[in-house]
Amino acid sequence: MFNPFDEKPIPADSTILDWKKITPKPYDKMEADPWTKCRVILMNGIEVEAAIFGHNFHRNCPDLELRRNLAFVRRSEQQQQKHVNWLSPGDESQLELTIGYEHVAVDLTAWLAEHEPDPYVKACLDFALLEDFDHLYRYSNLLDMDKNIPAHKLVKGYVEITPGRPTIAHHRHPFDAVRRPLDFKKADIRSVLAALIITAGEQQTMNYYMNIGPTYENDPGRELYLEIGMVEEQHVTHYGALLDPNCTWLENALLHEYTECYLYYSFYTDEKDKDIKKIWELHLQQEIAHLHMVKDLLGKYEDKQWEELVPGEFPELLHFHDTKEYVRKVLEEQAELTADREEFTDVHDLDEEHTFFQYQDMVNKTVRNVPSHKVIKNYQDEHGEDYRWEEAENPRSELRDRKKDNTDLGRK
Numbered sequence: 345m346f347n348p349f350d351e352k353p354i355p356a357d358s359t360i361l362d363w364k365k366i367t368p369k370p371y372d373k374m375e376a377d378p379w380t381k382c383r384v385i386l387m388n389g390i391e392v393e394a395a396i397f398g399h400n401f402h403r404n405c406p407d408l409e410l411r412r413n414l415a416f417v418r419r420s421e422q423q424q425q426k427h428v429n430w431l432s433p434g435d436e437s438q439l440e441l442t443i444g445y446e447h448v449a450v451d452l453t454a455w456l457a458e459h460e461p462d463p464y465v466k467a468c469l470d471f472a473l474l475e476d477f478d479h480l481y482r483y484s485n486l487l488d489m490d491k492n493i494p495a496h497k498l499v500k501g502y503v504e505i506t507p508g509r510p511t512i513a514h515h516r517h518p519f520d521a522v523r524r525p526l527d528f529k530k531a532d533i534r535s536v537l538a539a540l541i542i543t544a545g546e547q548q549t550m551n552y553y554m555n556i557g558p559t560y561e562n563d564p565g566r567e568l569y570l571e572i573g574m575v576e577e578q579h580v581t582h583y584g585a586l587l588d589p590n591c592t593w594l595e596n597a598l599l600h601e602y603t604e605c606y607l608y609y610s611f612y613t614d615e616k617d618k619d620i621k622k623i624w625e626l627h628l629q630q631e632i633a634h635l636h637m638v639k640d641l642l643g644k645y646e647d648k649q650w651e652e653l654v655p656g657e658f659p660e661l662l663h664f665h666d667t668k669e670y671v672r673k674v675l676e677e678q679a680e681l682t683a684d685r686e687e688f689t690d691v692h693d694l695d696e697e698h699t700f701f702q703y704q705d706m707v708n709k710t711v712r713n714v715p716s717h718k719v720i721k722n723y724q725d726e727h728g729e730d731y732r733w734e735e736a737e738n739p740r741s742e743l744r745d746r747k748k749d750n751t752d753l754g755r756k
Contacts, residue, residue: 345657348605350652353633359420366423369619370433373440378502379664380620380683382448383611384431385441387627389548390541392423393416394600401593403410424627431620438556439487439565443495445549446483450503455584456542457674459660462535465586467525470541470674471578471681471688477671478508479572481732482716485723486565488731496733499628504668505733507743509679511716513691513754515707516577517699520683521578523585528599529652531588534659540603541662546583550576564722567715594642595653601635602654610661625730626679638685670733676739680754691754704755711751714749 369378398418405411432441453476457469484505486494495505528536555578557569591599608628615621639650650656681699682691692741694700712721724730729746738744742753 347656348632353636360632366427373436378499380617381444385448386754389428389545392542392548394421442483443498446480447499451667454670456538461532465535474509475514480509481507485731491722506738509754512714512751517703521581524686543583546579550580571715597638601638604631605660648680656743672739704712
């Protein structure tokens, strides 16, 4: 198995690209493999996290020499982010790209959950999976209604489009969004990677919706982005709480670089698009150089070795694949779960005074005004039934009526 610490890093200066090299040929939005799009969207989120983390480290670091080293790595990471994000073509609308974001959220979360050894982390992944799955359904109805574009043609049937836990039920009190943190030095590396990867991915979705949402062309779409953007904030809290708060800045920096190496190597081995495969290979070499730089900084400033944090050799590589049956199973079994502080419980087992119901009364006081519900009702009013793409009927009987949107499941 691949160990990035065994690789000879390229010279640091060679990680900086010129304008020609940094500007990629975009993929074809209709022809590109949906999992190629997923890889592009996820790596953009990973590189955005690298930049945000690097800036926060810089702002909390008094040592000027260390700050200069951080600035160098961060500049290279920022170039990588542009190199990846500019793979999205100019004719891909924000809503079409949103379908890709939610496809990533479903198949990535499901893959991580399927391979997660820690029962609590797996529970966290399964819980939010059903919510992103429902978001895909809501945005898909908006896309077909506004643009007459069936979302299943964009995802090519790789993921089903059908209701999950209804979005109206996702809104929980902030106290119930906080999870127990992992101890990264004791946790399985698969759990550490899962927490870092899914936090970065959800953070990018949150950032994307909070920035492009207000620019949508009509009010129903603007409102849908507003509502789901708030759920994404909740998801970033949910997943970010899993990160180890006791790691030092440099320990976190090493974990970030190791995660990037892991993903670029995973995607290099899996990529079908020859041009994009070359980008993953180039970025892997750059990230190996970054990893070795941070490894040296960790030894110099904290007298610590990389072996204290990571095993070196990568665990099983992350490969996007068909997760439809796994998602169906989770939906069948967990649709009525909600959060009770750091745990998950059936909504029917909550006391009527629970913070979940208090918060629901605050934000969902009038159901007909809830944007995610309005979008489906508008589509049903215009077409007679909602838009779906299913290989079989929805595993929950409560979600099979295509003429009436369920607003009670997981909420009442």
